[in-house]
Amino acid sequence: MSDSKSIKFLERHQSQTPSSFENEARWRQENEIWLRMSRSVALSLIDYMQENNLSRAALAKELGITAQYLSRILSGTENFSLKSVAKIEARLGVSCLTPSYV
Amino acid sequence: MEFFRVIKGYDHLWSVKCPNEDIDELTSLFRKWSDGNYLLDFFENNIEDLEKYFNVNKISQAIKDTLEDASELERMILHIPESKQLDGFFRPLSQDDIRITEMTREKARYWNRSRHASWLRIYAIRLEEGVFVVTGGAIKLTPTMQARPHTQEELIKMNKCRDYLKGSGVFDQDSFIDYINE
Numbered sequence: 001m002s003d004s005k006s007i008k009f010l011e012r013h014q015s016q017t018p019s020s021f022e023n024e025a026r027w028r029q030e031n032e033i034w035l036r037m038s039r040s041v042a043l044s045l046i047d048y049m050q051e052n053n054l055s056r057a058a059l060a061k062e063l064g065i066t067a068q069y070l071s072r073i074l075s076g077t078e079n080f081s082l083k084s085v086a087k088i089e090a091r092l093g094v095s096c097l098t099p100s101y102v
Numbered sequence: 103m104e105f106f107r108v109i110k111g112y113d114h115l116w117s118v119k120c121p122n123e124d125i126d127e128l129t130s131l132f133r134k135w136s137d138g139n140y141l142l143d144f145f146e147n148n149i150e151d152l153e154k155y156f157n158v159n160k161i162s163q164a165i166k167d168t169l170e171d172a173s174e175l176e177r178m179i180l181h182i183p184e185s186k187q188l189d190g191f192f193r194p195l196s197q198d199d200i201r202i203t204e205m206t207r208e209k210a211r212y213w214n215r216s217r218h219a220s221w222l223r224i225y226a227i228r229l230e231e232g233v234f235v236v237t238g239g240a241i242k243l244t245p246t247m248q249a250r251p252h253t254q255e256e257l258i259k260m261n262k263c264r265d266y267l268k269g270s271g272v273f274d275q276d277s278f279i280d281y282i283n284e
Contacts, residue, residue, distance in 0.1 A: 004113075006229035006230050006233055007113050007233060009267075009270065010105045010107075013103070013105050014104065014105050014107060015104040015106050019126050019128065019129055021108055022108065022110060024129065024133070025176045025179065025180055026180065028136060028173070028176065029177060039166075039169060042138040042165075043165060046138070046161055046162045046165065047160070047162045050161050074138045074142060075139050076137070
């Protein structure tokens with residue numbers, strides 16, 4: 001137990017449940033490499049949206065996917081199959097796993 | 103208000119949870135800063151500031167830089183128990199706060215970004231040497247916090263937390279400054 005007055009106060013008023021930060025941060029760090037690839041796909045789509053002045057709804061329609069699935073892609077945490085990435089690339093004529101983003 | 107120890111077994115970094123929120127501020131910040139949807143909305147809504155103050159006009163570039171900076175900040179926080187550099191990680195928010203010896207409002211950012219300064223800020227109150235409570239954070243694109251509602255809100259949160267801690271009798275010192283101009 002600390003002698004510090006402020007730490008004693010914080011301990012008396014601390015939550016019964018722990019912060020999720022540490023676990024979530026460690027998960028992101030441990031999964032950094034594939035997350036970077038997933039984010040590369042998301043960033044390529046965001047470029048495409050900005051260059052073509054498209055809304056999310058318009059992009060989902062162009063890709064032939066639901067708004068919910070597009071949201072998962074744009075979150076940057078979708079664990080794609082290579083087949084899915086290839087489909088997106090073929091639909092839009094873009095390269096999604098560009099070195100500048102990965 | 104509730105306080106969350108950020109790193110298990112480590113006393114010196116805490117995060118506050120306001121009564122109307124589901125999760126503590128630090129967890130909330132890093133969820134937002136690693137979410138492409140949130141960042142896309144944010145930069146679409148703040149594209150003029152992004153271009154004006156940082157000369158960045160590609161939203162994807164802004165998101166990529168944010169994701170990278172958030173990852174670096176996160177890594178630094180996770181390594182604080184080994185590095186024991188919390189006082190170096192946070193810096194006083196304003197010239198006024200440099201003069202305050204207890205309970206200063208602090209900001210942390212990733213200081214080594216290339217191309218442009220990092221716009222990510224974590225705001226905290228320094229309770230004593232090496233002891234900080236995170237009150238929130240922001241993507242700060244404008245020179246002052248007062249310039250935009252989302253950064254102004256962070257000032258309000260910081261002051262509320264500071265007032266709560268003062269009101270709870272944790273501190274004796276009474277020399278705080280309410281208005282800052284970062």
